[in-house]
Amino acid sequence: MTGGESSTVGIILAGGRGERAKPLTLESADYIRSKALLPFAGRRLIEWVVDACREQGIRRFHVVAQGLENRSQIKLVLGHGERYGVDVRYSRSSFDRYNVGSGAATLHNLEQWDLTERALVLPVDSVFDFSLAGLEAAHDAADAVVTVASVARSPREVAGKYGAIRTGADGLVAGFVEKPALDRLHGLFPDAADDEDVIPTNAGMYLVDCARLRRAAREPALMRQAQRRLDWGGELLPWLVRHGHRVAAHRIGRLGDLGNVEDYLVTLRDVLSGDYLGMNQLMPRPQSEDPRYWIHESSLAARDDLTGTTLADKIAEGSVQIGPGVRIGRHVSIGADVRLEYTDIGDGAEVCEGARLSGASCGDSAVIGPYAEISDSYVGPMAEIRSARVRPARLDGYSAVGDGARVFAGARLSGVSVYPRLNVPAIAGLPAGTTLTSSDDILRWV
Structure with a gap:
C-alpha cells in the first residue's frame, strides 16, 4: 500500500460534536471529547486516519476543526504533523x-486555503479500506x-439506514x-437479492477537483445554501448532480x-479480526495468528495482586484463555480464570479474576471486577465495573459506561448508556436505549 508522495492533499472533517456517539465522546457530562480523539x-x-492516508502518499493535511475544545484537543495530538512525517x-x-454542515465547511475552507489541486475529503469518525490510486484513476477517467x-x-x-x-x-x-424502504430498493435495483452486497452507498469520502468545485460553489443558489446549511451527502452532492456537474x-x-456505540464496537471487532487490510498493515504484527492477538510485553510480565503470577505464566498453564481478536495494551493486570475474545484493553487497565469479556472495549486504567460478564459493551477510561462471584455485574447489548463512572456489583445493563462519573447501583430491567445522564435519572429506576 505504501507509495511515493501524492499531489493529492487531505481534508479531514473533524468539527462535529459527536452527539450520536455519547457517552464515548464525553469526558464529563458537560465536556465533550472531540470525535477525532x-x-x-x-x-x-x-x-x-493520518497514517492510513500517509501510507498512500498524502503528505499535506488540512483539518476542519470547530470551537475551542475541538481545535485545541486535536492540535495537542497532531501538532503540525511533525511526529507523523506530514x-x-x-x-x-x-x-x-461558516461551518454549517460538512459541505459548507469544505467549500468555505477550500477558499480559505486557496486550494486548486485534487483533495481527498474524509470524516474523522470512520475507518476505511481504500486505494487512493484506484480513486484517482476513476476520478480522472x-x-x-x-x-x-x-x-x-x-x-x-x-x-x-x-x-x-x-x-x-x-x-x-x-x-x-x-434511506429508501426495501420495496423501493427492489424497484430501483430489480436484480439485487436481499443478501447480496451490490447496492452502492455513500461512504462519506470524496475525491474532489478543488478548482472546479470552487467555481461551482460560486453559483448564487449554492452560495446561498452554503450560508444556511449544506451537508455533503444530503445537499451538496444532489445539488451538483441536478445542475449537471x-x-x-x-x-x-x-x-x-x-x-x-454499536457501530464503534462492530467496527472494532472487525479490525481486531483482521478484516481491514489497510489497518492490518498499520498495526503491529500479532504475537499469534491462531488465535489472533496482541499483548504488550509489559502486560505479559505483569503480576496480578491475588496470585502473584504473570500473565505469561497464566496463559501457559491455561488459567487465562486468550481467544481471537484480543489486544492488550501496556502494564495491564489480568487475573486468573479470565476469558477474553474480540476485546481491546487499554493501558494500565485491570481485569480481575473470573471475568469474561467478549466484543468489549476497555479504556485506559479501567477496572473490571471479579467475575464480571461483559459482552458487546464499552467501558471508558478509569471506569470501574465492580463485581463479585456471588453478585456479578453484567453488561451487554451495546451498553456504554462513560469515563470514570462506577457500576456496582449485581447491576445488569443491556443496551444502556451511562454518562461519565456517575455511580450506578445494582439495578436491572432498564429498557434498552436508556441513557443515564445524571443521578436524578438513576433515582428514577432505583
Missing part, C-alpha cells in the same frame, strides 16, 4: 461560523468534479436515494462507521 485499538482515531494546517477559528467513494451493501442492510447511489448509462452518478462513484473495499 476517540480511543480505538490503542490510538486516537485521527492518528489512524504537514498539518487547521481551519481558522474566524471561519467556524470520469473527468469528475467529485468522485464519491462507495461501499456495496445488501438491500436488507441499506433499507431505512443508508442512502443508495443511482448511476446512469454513462457511469456517472444520476441521483441519490436517502460530473459526479462519479468508485467502490472501495470497506467502511467502518464509529459514530455510535
